[in-house]
Amino acid sequence: MNPFAYTSPRNTTDASALAVPNGDFALPVLKSGGMDLLDRMKEGLERPDLVVDLTRIDDPTLDAIDAGRIGGRVTLAMVAESEELRKSAPILGAASGSAATPQVRNVATVAGNLLQETRCWYWRMSQFDCLRKTGDDCPAREGDHRFHVIFQDGPCLMVHPSNLAPALFVLDGEVEVVGGDRTRIPIRDLYADPAVDWRSASVLSPAEIITGIRFKSAPNSAFIALKQKQSFDWPMVSGYAVLDLDGDVIKSARTCAGAVAPRPHPLPQVDAALAGLSIHDEARIRAACEISVDGADPLPGTAYKMTLLPVAIRRAVAAAAHSAGTARGGDA
């Protein structure tokens, strides 16, 4: 790891100013929990000359949890344990509580989770160049891509690593930002179109800082992670569902898939097919979830995800229908 300067501003205005490259520091970087940043620095992927630490900023809204809002600096562990959220949007606690390990969740923050970089093992190894770095080729395409996309939405085959982002997609979430002209960005606009920009982790400018997330209440919401290992693993595929129920009938549904595309992958065709179904109509719910793979173009090594995705979505829908909120992949 290279030497770097370190500063811990007391307000977001100062932090924003410090995060912009200037004559003194060409490569400033913002740090919250620092989980992913530390990895990237150790891997030699990032060599910042200034680390702007957000953990000393004196602003209680960064650490607050309400029924429809979570501060950007709230840890994943706090989200997972929140009684308030268990009632208003159980999907958030389930998704946060499934990430990484207890040790990581105690440090990693909501904003950091949304902005973390991909786990693509080619991108993570400094000896490989790739499309996301300076190269013209994706080494995963001909290489071992077992953890990569089935939806080739761009030339880069990475999958988005965030557990929380797809949950915000189905909750119609927004991120609060400071440091630029705008104060809110819909979650669906936070990530660049991978067909156009496959190098940026988000559309944020260097000065912009996520201070919180906002979302609609969704008591019937659930998350399913299908992992190879139950301790400390990234999902092979994850499924997210929010249902608006009228008795036992699905008035409307919002579903989204994780770990299958460069961004969270909403499934409007599934949503449309689910609308109007009874939550007890297993056959038609199954059929509706089968079309979650429509448009997929799997790689030779990711064909198995074609089987997993409809299962993850169906199980998320079932868990949401029964207000389970948290459901583990193995508990069929």
Place this chain on the structure above:
Amino acid sequence: MSQPPRDLRAINAGQSVADHATRLDGLEKATGAARYGRDQIKKDMLWVRLIRCPWGRASLDSLDRDAALATPGVVEVVVSGDAGEYHGDSIGYVVARNRRALERGLQALDATWTRLDCKTGILDDEKARAPMGDPSAETAKAIDDAAFTFEATYSTPVQTHSSLETHGLMIEPDGENSIVHASTQGTFVVADQIGRFLGKPRSKIIIDCEHVGGGFGSKFQIGKEGAAGGLAAKTSGEAVYSFCDREEEHLDTGNRPSLLCKVRLGHDADGTIRGARFETFGGTGVSRRGGGARVPSGRFEFGTLDSPNHQDIQFNAGGPRAMRAPGCPQGAFVEELLIDEIAHRCGLDPLALRRRLDDSERRQRMYDVAADLIGWENRADTGSQTGTMRTGYGIGTCHWGKGRAPAKIEVVVHPDGHLEVRTGTQDIGTGQRTAMAALVAARIGVPLANISVAIGNSMLPAGPASGGSVCTPSTAPAAMAAADLARERILAGVAEREKLDADRLTIDDGVIMEGGRKVIRWEDACRRLSEPVSVTGEFDGQASAHWGEGSSEGVQAARVEVDCETGQIFVRDVIAIQSCGLPLVRKTAESQIMGGVIQGTSYALFEEQVLDPGTGAVLNANFENYKILGSEDCPRIVPVLWRDDQTGVRALGEPPVVPTAAAIANAVFNAIGRPVRDLPLRPDRVLAALAEPMAERVVAAAPRNADLENRA
């Protein structure tokens, strides 16, 4: 269909020398007070790091040695090669005053490489892709004479060592001597190896390995990191620290080699195997040797067996080193799954077929207990289940030889009654320290609290390396001999002073007795000593009837659940029955067995080194992508210490890792009706198997009660 748990806590009660002893160093290790080699960080010492090849095969284009040497804090840059044959191969090393200078020096070196074509696995070699060879005429006839022919191909991955304490050593000068704090499983082996690099005679080298953080066969050698450390120490005359980081640990400290195994056999309708040919290919990376697998193991009757047909296959990856029961878990996976496949083809209960093919009387009795404890009667016929979650039961077996080595143990009796057990042998985490103390305490008749242990130092009496599961079987007789000598010395003194017959004296919980009469407390008897008494017990390393004719045997049974929509496998229970003669300390013996099951489950489900097929770079040289079992993936494990009539103290370290993956693979086969013939049993492979037709049956299934009759 959950198995009702029974209270199994008492299952091993009364089976060991010390049922309630806990690890002497448990608290030290749990609190971090225990000092490992890797913890020997001093303010003034040099740091060493190897210059490594980043690709499977590459030639060095350029390297800026001057820039590296100009980096503040860098003291030496040694470049001795210009090509790498695997990711992690080394071409020299950098020495610096601190860790940061070391990293900056490596950056300044700015090595650039040209990638060359490389091979990344067994199947890159055409010998392995060729069709099976013809068996000998005799075997061919046996196969042809059988009612049915069966052919299948199995594979297992490279499992890397990745010890908790990484490989390496720290060397500090001490007058004319060098003290080497090594992470090793062979105190005296390291002493012999490091001298060449330090340029010192053996008499000037002291090895210290008081605590070692694991070593499953890869720490018999000082490795390149140790050699570079030795050379740097010789050049500088200063203290030197050379340990691998986690990535290097995955790349270049050895592994369990991969295996490809092709089988052709002939069997009859009743499951009798008439003849078989096994072809094995061991993936040895850049090493020429070391890829052997024990298949068949000799535990089962295979009729006319073709002579062994093994080839080691080289490719561009780090080479193997011995790993806990070398060649055995991969061989057992093939052999045991093969037997279950034959049983299924013949409509037989695989346990019933095993009873027929296995001539070990001890394992026959173990089968009964394993079946009872796992709930074998709940096992559905293979492939008969429908639904999402399917339960499977499987069995695996092992045996382990009777290797022994010479050992000396010194026992010092101090005038305050305290006893010191002294042995140069290392404790790699198995509990050697605790076992020696507990054995001496029990043999003499004093409380464990009276004993301390000095261990893991080459100034102490010589003992074996921790390999082949010979360490405790060899040190135990020496410790018993030393304890007997110490006891006799003290009792002789008491007898003389008290005018008693020494032969009639006993020691019970620290009190010397004659018949039922208390004579004197142990401490008071020792107080008469004018100086400490030192005695040494020796074991000559020869097996004898008492000390171990025959082998340690084991049977494991697994219960799994398979999610047939996702291919996920959940290992719920493993019953692990293991004979090892007389267990010394119940808890550490159980811990050995449980550790074997954990490692075996991890091998079955998760572990595999992944090489980029194009460049040979290791894609998962970390614990994120090199997946190992975590707490939520751990089955309920019931370790059973099997006493029977076995005498002596026998091998326990290696055998429990042998049957686990085999038992799990069989349980998965039972649950889903198709064999998964490649480890690890990943979800994508389970899903692919489920897409295949149900495994073929060549004989109609026998009615269930026929199986029951076989069992009786």
